Amino acid sequence: RLAHDILVDCRWHWLSHGEVVITSHWQLRFDACGKLHLAVQGERSGCLPPLPRTGLTFQVRDQATLVSWLGAGPHENYPDRRSSACFSRWEQPLDAMSTPYIFPSENGLRCDTKSLDWGGWHVTGHFHFSVQPYSTQQLMATDHWHRMVPERCLDNAGWA
Structure with a gap:
């Protein structure tokens, strides 16, 4: 203490x-x-090859519908394909933060973020994030996007 x-x-x-x-x-x-x-x-340890992306994933009960961030956007932008994204202050509804690929998988990453405001959450630092109403488990288990069901606990305030 x-x-x-x-x-x-x-x-x-x-x-x-x-x-x-x-x-x-x-x-x-x-x-x-x-x-x-x-x-x-x-x-x-030195015996392992370099690791892929690592990060944190957690669920929150925050049901805020507006997401605001200072970072790359406005669309999804992964490190290997973010040249079309611009660094600025962005604001989008939660529903627009997911990318509905036909076969569901992790999606919606926003890179090079300096701050994130979402409901009662205010996050600062240098990070990548995604926020969406689907758990990682549901994304991995569902075979088509039209079968996705928004969940009560919002997943991913995922930080990398």
């Missing part, structure tokens, strides 16, 4: 054949105003 803050410091280790191959270090600090400050670092 700090003077007016609470700090939770956690480390997780992922093992392969009894050896640590990935270490994840999380620091969650709750300040006196009730804000959460999150720092996550990951480290791989």
Whole structure:
């Protein structure tokens, strides 16, 4: 516990054949105003090849319909194809944050974000994100977009 803050410091280790191959270090600090400050670092052992994109995925009950961010947009823009996106302040309805591919998969990423405002959430830093009313599990399990059903807990405030 700090003077007016609470700090939770956690480390997780992922093992392969009894050896640590990935270490994840999380620091969650709750300040006196009730804000959460999150720092996550990951480290791989030298025996692993470079890892693909890593990040955080969680569900929130926030049902805000308007998403506002300072970053690349306005459309979906992944690191390998974001040259058509422009850096600016963007605002879109939640329904416009998904890309309805015929075969559902993770989608809607916005890159190079400096801030995100969505309902009661205000996030700052340097990150990529997606926000949509479908869980990652539903995206992976559904075979056609027309079968997708919006969920009560919104998934992905996914950060990379």
